[in-house]
Amino acid sequence: MRAASETHRDREPNGHRPSADVEMARVLGTTPFHMALDASGSGIAHWKHDPLHDVVEPMAHHVIMAYNGTVQRMERRTGRSVAIGTFRRGVVIIIPEGSSSRWDIPKPVDVVQLYLPHAMLKRVADEAEIASPTDLLERTAYPDPITSRLLLSAADTLEGNGALDMLFRHQLTDLLATRLLAAHTGSPTTFQPTMGGLSPKVLLRAIERLRSDSDADVSLAALASDAGLSRFHFCRSFKESTGLSPHAWLRQHRLEQAMNMLRDTDESVVSIAAALGYSSQTAFAAAFRKMTGETPSDWRRRVR
16 A cells, blocks of 8 residues: 555635535435434444545545445545555545545445544543644555444444433544544554542442433533543543443443343333333344343343
């Protein structure tokens, strides 16, 4: 692979650029297999699209991609520079905010994309007390198994549960921003190890929030604010205290709730799914089976 040596950046204000999801829909000519966006335009999208021969115009977000399809060669032209790479699992593609390039990809593509506002990247840098520049480098089929694995996990982990999906997405976005700062800027950063967890009082308050029925209460922003910490430091301290990330803790709690209701009540599976915030019985059954190896109905028959 030959990396591009020159990057073209559009210097128009962000307000004149399309959001990443809008530009990707235009270029790819299809709808995403799955997409979850926040008000800021940040989000995660899973696309399966046909071969591509087109120019991606400057966007209002950084776009980070992890490839999940057939191994293939591709070409990316940025200004007068050409990057030729091989798409495979374990590589990433980064289109920095405001950059433009032509893509020639000869075969169908299966890719998971992160849309990241620069303000969010800078927030993570500020919270982690990083003084180095936060401009992302342009990457074309660049080997980075860690970022690739994190991003591809999003395609398998979104479960059709509003609170769980939102917490996972926010947590993953912050984690990916941390990884990008560490590996994909002009001055790679080393993060200091976590020093200590949450105080017992703050941890108890956080757990009470996670047990709430309100999606607003279990947002990462609300949890961190209530603890008097940044999102970055809250996640690290919560895991230091519990051994689990906030998302993993809430996922385990919802599984325990489901098991109690299946074992101790005669509520239907569809009613339990709705009570626990799942969008459908199918989404609940898939999440339950992923955690236990059994469907909710099979588990209920076995334990009663």
